[in-house]
Amino acid sequence: MSQAVIANLVAELGPVWQARHEAELCDRPRRRSVGAGAKYKLVFVDRLLAMLVHLRHGVTHDVLACWFGVDRSTVTRAVGEIRPLLAEHGCRIAPGLRLRALADVIAHLGATGQTGIIDATEIRVRRPAANRPGRNRFVSGKSRMNAMKALVVTDDHGRVLFCGEVRAGSVADITQARDAGLVDLLANTIHLKILADAGYQGLGAQTCGQVVTPPRKRRGKHLEHLQWLMAHHEQARFAHSSRRMPVEHGIAHLKNWRTLARHHSRRDHLPDTIRAVAALLSDQQLAHTIQLLTLPAGRAA
Incomplete structure (x- = not known):
């Protein structure tokens, strides 16, 4: 920094x-x-x-x-x-403007007309002690390790707008988004687009199409129809994943902070740690953007 x-x-x-x-x-x-x-x-x-x-x-x-x-x-x-x-402290996206909650992010995206990208990232944590209730609650079904997952929202440039709503690793991505109140927040917006992966399929119908997920796989009765559907399906999924690439870059920047590569401290400290890293990363990204804008055209190129 x-x-x-x-x-x-x-x-x-x-x-x-x-x-x-x-x-x-x-x-x-x-x-x-x-x-x-x-x-x-x-x-x-x-x-x-x-x-x-x-x-x-x-x-x-x-x-x-x-x-x-x-x-x-x-x-x-x-x-x-x-x-x-x-x-x-919240995520700083402009001088004097910080986003501290998911509601602030949705309001900002709706006011500016930007496209948001949402995803969940898992952070490995310590396994609870033996013979304690809920010991398997942190086992992730995807990575098969003890983890906690955070909800990450970025803009189409990969700048982190929000990171929080931490849940145990066994919680599904769509359940985490629903518990965070995303469906209720999008009910008060119009023409807002949020790109998500296949783990959020089902939110599109609940949000009037504001949450955009990759198309579902379709099947045809005839071989020629099936081949055309498969090619069209793969092309659509590839285009959608290409548009979602900035959120992967944002998550990678978060994981560059060693404390989020694997959390060795108490699990109840992880939510504040994630939000603290997101706030510091947003400050760093904004300072870098301002520095590039202030450089002469020749040096910036």
């Missing part, structure tokens, strides 16, 4: 962290005045940098504690404080 992106994060999140810290000190009963007692060994900038290194490279808390010269519990507390701030 560039220095400009990190500086913007410090400027935007620093006052929020300070306000929450002061509110926490004032809410609980105290025997000493506010500001007394031990001081934090890590200032906010160091806490933010420790969180960024942890998300980007998957560095453990023990290693971060050695780098910053503090105890491991200090790093763990810092990560626990910064992770929710980044998760609530």
Whole structure:
């Protein structure tokens, strides 16, 4: 990440962290005045940098504690404080405009007339301990591993607009989209197109054709008809998958962050981690786009 992106994060999140810290000190009963007692060994900038290194490279808390010269519990507390701030930050798609929920994404796509692309990505997690109820709930039927899946929405350029609504790996993609309220959100829009893969077949009828999925396979009675139908079917599916390619690129950029390649921490921290990575990736993508637009024509080419 560039220095400009990190500086913007410090400027935007620093006052929020300070306000929450002061509110926490004032809410609980105290025997000493506010500001007394031990001081934090890590200032906010160091806490933010420790969180960024942890998300980007998957560095453990023990290693971060050695780098910053503090105890491991200090790093763990810092990560626990910064992770929710980044998760609530939302995906930045324009200066001063952030999308924090799926409803914001649908409203933005409907207002701008853009085409959205939706898909689900699985992240490998730790298997629950033996003899615990619901141990097989995280086993994915597709990858046959313990995973949790997140709903990803990008535009037709591959920019991440939303990443969240995390569910267990055994939940079907279409069930995840329905639980996220996608059908109800599309009921208030007109002429909005969202491209999806075959795992979402059935949403098109529920959304008046706003969710576009690849065509179903048809069968003919005669051999010449069957050959023509098969060729037409494969051509249509190839064209649809080519239009959906940007969402695969967006998911690949998310998985470049080491903490999402395989999640080694607690499973209940994964939703905030995914949203935090999506917010940081959107900041990075927007900064790169602005940099390209500001370059002279010769250097940009």
